[in-house]
Amino acid sequence: MLFRDRREAGRELAERLRGMRGDGALPEAVVLALPRGGVPVAQEVAEVLEAPLDVLVVRKIGAPFHREVGVGAMAGDEVPLFDPSTLRALGLSEADLDSVVERERVELRRREQLYRQGRPAPELRGRTVIVVDDGLATGSTARAALRFVRRQAPARAVLAVPVGSPESVERMRAEADEVVCPHRPAGFMAVGEWYADFDQLTDEDVLTALHRRQGAPGS
16 A cells, blocks of 8 residues: 555645645646545645645546446546547447446536536636546546646646556656656556545535635635
8 A cells, every 4th residue: 555545645746746836837726636536635735735726527438338447538518538449449439338428427517516516617727737636547537637628728737646557647648748646556457456545435525625725825
């Protein structure tokens, strides 16, 4: 295990980012967590950087026969991003995923409405946007998130995760201006294996974290 829980991982990641801020590499930063797992990590980052915290809801698109097998992801109202090699390996076409995409789109909108509670989405144009998750496995959700952020014309897009697959970290360098990942263990299989406590989080956990940042310095 690398981390006791997501908060400990967030504190280590925050220290790495604090150094970048000290070098002037993170001006006008806003922290976007990928809920739910990325929220406690991002909360620690936002507190250390004294930056606003918000969420960017991204939904993984799972195979019809096994929802845990990811074949793509989507953010906002963007067109889903599929992994062509995975689709080919599973004998699936994008059309085969229509019902899955619609179901995930409904859940994505539900979470956006719940987490935002009438607040407008943060303005990203011209800012340093730090996308935070609790780890990087295949990179499908991170890719969808970064491409969504790119379309908002930020000054810089940074992906920050405590631990990740070395191969996925390298792939994400084509999507982000900077990828911050302190731990890239060989033989990486799943994010959860690097945490002693990797319990599933709830919507209430997300709302609590967001409320704590309201009125905090920099928010």
